[in-house]
Amino acid sequence: MTCRPALRVVAVGSATVQDLGRPGWAHLGVPASGALDRGAFLAANRALGNPDGAPAIEVVMGGLTVEALTTVRIGLAGASCPGLPHGEAFTLAEGEILTLGTPTEGMRTYVAVHGGVDVPPVLGSASWDSLSYLGTPPLAVGDVLDAGLSEPDASPVAVDAAVPRPFDGSVRIWPGPRADWFENALAHLSEHVWTMSADSNRVGLRLAGAPLVRTRTDELPSEGIVTGAVQVPHDGQPIVMLADHPTTGGYPVVAVIDPLDLDHLAQLRPGERLRLRRA
Amino acid sequence: MMPVLLPCGPRAVLVECGGDWVPRIAAVAAAIDGVRHVAPAAATVLVEHDGRTGMVESLVSAFAAVMVGSAPMTGGRGALVEIHVRYDGEDLADVAVACGLSVSDVVALHTSTELVSAFCGFAPGFAYLTGLPEPLASVSRRPTPRTRVPAGAVAIAGGYSAVYPSASPGGWQLLGHTDAVLWDPADESPALLAPGTRVRFVEVES
Numbered sequence: 001m002t003c004r005p006a007l008r009v010v011a012v013g014s015a016t017v018q019d020l021g022r023p024g025w026a027h028l029g030v031p032a033s034g035a036l037d038r039g040a041f042l043a044a045n046r047a048l049g050n051p052d053g054a055p056a057i058e059v060v061m062g063g064l065t066v067e068a069l070t071t072v073r074i075g076l077a078g079a080s081c082p083g084l085p086h087g088e089a090f091t092l093a094e095g096e097i098l099t100l101g102t103p104t105e106g107m108r109t110y111v112a113v114h115g116g117v118d119v120p121p122v123l124g125s126a127s128w129d130s131l132s133y134l135g136t137p138p139l140a141v142g143d144v145l146d147a148g149l150s151e152p153d154a155s156p157v158a159v160d161a162a163v164p165r166p167f168d169g170s171v172r173i174w175p176g177p178r179a180d181w182f183e184n185a186l187a188h189l190s191e192h193v194w195t196m197s198a199d200s201n202r203v204g205l206r207l208a209g210a211p212l213v214r215t216r217t218d219e220l221p222s223e224g225i226v227t228g229a230v231q232v233p234h235d236g237q238p239i240v241m242l243a244d245h246p247t248t249g250g251y252p253v254v255a256v257i258d259p260l261d262l263d264h265l266a267q268l269r270p271g272e273r274l275r276l277r278r279a
Numbered sequence: 280m281m282p283v284l285l286p287c288g289p290r291a292v293l294v295e296c297g298g299d300w301v302p303r304i305a306a307v308a309a310a311i312d313g314v315r316h317v318a319p320a321a322a323t324v325l326v327e328h329d330g331r332t333g334m335v336e337s338l339v340s341a342f343a344a345v346m347v348g349s350a351p352m353t354g355g356r357g358a359l360v361e362i363h364v365r366y367d368g369e370d371l372a373d374v375a376v377a378c379g380l381s382v383s384d385v386v387a388l389h390t391s392t393e394l395v396s397a398f399c400g401f402a403p404g405f406a407y408l409t410g411l412p413e414p415l416a417s418v419s420r421r422p423t424p425r426t427r428v429p430a431g432a433v434a435i436a437g438g439y440s441a442v443y444p445s446a447s448p449g450g451w452q453l454l455g456h457t458d459a460v461l462w463d464p465a466d467e468s469p470a471l472l473a474p475g476t477r478v479r480f481v482e483v484e485s
Contacts, residue, residue, distance in 0.1 A: 027474060
């Protein structure tokens with residue numbers, strides 16, 4: 001498979017290269033990182049017959065325009081951008097321009113390229129870690145992305161890749177290790193409606209709502225954190241740890257989002273409501 | 280005292296075992312079928328696993344077997360790393376005052392003994408080093424963190440010493456700086472101070 005310049009960035013809002021991340025390095029303080037909506041990332045790759053872990057572009061709220069520098073096969077999944085084929089492979093001719101407008105639903109669109117986006121891996125992954133600044137920095141105008149290009153797969157898989165997938169506005173929560181640091185933590189989380197805050201990012205999704213009340217005032221020594229952990233700092237507003245979260249922390253974790261529901265959080269938009277249902 | 284297993288969702292368990300037992304608990308957990316990763320911290324080990332039935336029971340049995348009749352691992356078993364430090368930190372004078380010592384006493388204490396990397400967190404390659412002698416071990420964080428601590432800053436806080444691998448915000452007390460490379464992702468062993476590494480700070484002249 002040869003790698004050739006494939007796409008030039010003409011305009012961009014927020015877009016990074018992501019794959020399945022670099023798990024297994026938490027003991028050295030390295031976040032797992034990787035595509036925030038893994039299901040959509042996989043769907044985009046599978047539409048092209050790519051290997052599951054082939055690096056793709058994670059685009060937040062559209063705004064990406066690229067020029068094809070050669071014939072390129074593309075697959076889109078996640079948040080649907082107006083007027084573009086979704087969940088199935090399509091071809092850009094050399095010189096053709098692809099513009100991702102703002103999705104009407106969801107936040108993150110995955111742009112997969114046949115053969116994968118070719119960038120230098122760090123600790124075995126192409127993912128941009130926005131906390132640790134590891135990997136290929138966010139895309140900028142003028143960037144040229146190489147792709148591993150070969151003959152198009154004979155049988156690319158068309159998948160149902162548009163947002164919304166079955167999402168009823170809730171995700172499931174399990175008890176966390178420090179639920180007892182707050183009054184009736186699980187009940188409080190599940191009985192209130194939470195609003196996704198605009199100052200959320202790949203590190204954490206901040207939820208606004210009725211503050212949780214501490215049962216104790218001491219400090220917690222730093223301990224390991226899982227993706228999906230619901231941390232509650234002193235202001236009582238929960239923060240859900242996402243792919244770029246720090247590996248240790250001293251804020252109590254009262255609950256953990258079910259791993260199978262994490263993809264939904266990647267598509268939640270600021271101001272949207274979320275319920276946390278006890279698993 | 281047996282470690283306490285705290286719930287952490289369907290694919291993880293947080294084991295509370297006290298700092299002395301962290302290395303042994305981490306080693307035992309890592310060897311169990313279905314365990315994907317273990318992450319030591321100050322007094323706990325986070326065990327991530329594949330969610331198979333019976334995982335918690337397997338961990339409980341394994342911990343019980345190792346803790347009966349054995350002692351925690353003290354000190355480090357890893358290589359010894361010397362870190363050359365210019366003791367010119369912004370907080371060196373404040374730390375001396377807080378400890379009731381002269382600046383040179385603070386430096387002497389910081390360089391007097393072998394420290395051990397207990398765990399990493401906060402940033403890639405950021406190691407929490409234990410073994411600080413008193414009164415350095417009782418020095419607390421600055422009340423207001425700095426928005427930027429330079430790469431290579433050598434610091435203490437909350438009973439630990441550390442070297443900042445790269446520039447970042449930070450609230451620790453800065454004693455000096457080193458040119459040592461703490462984090463190199465291109466290296467086979469990307470973190471200079473991986474857990475278990477023994478560390479000796481050495482003063483070099485400014």
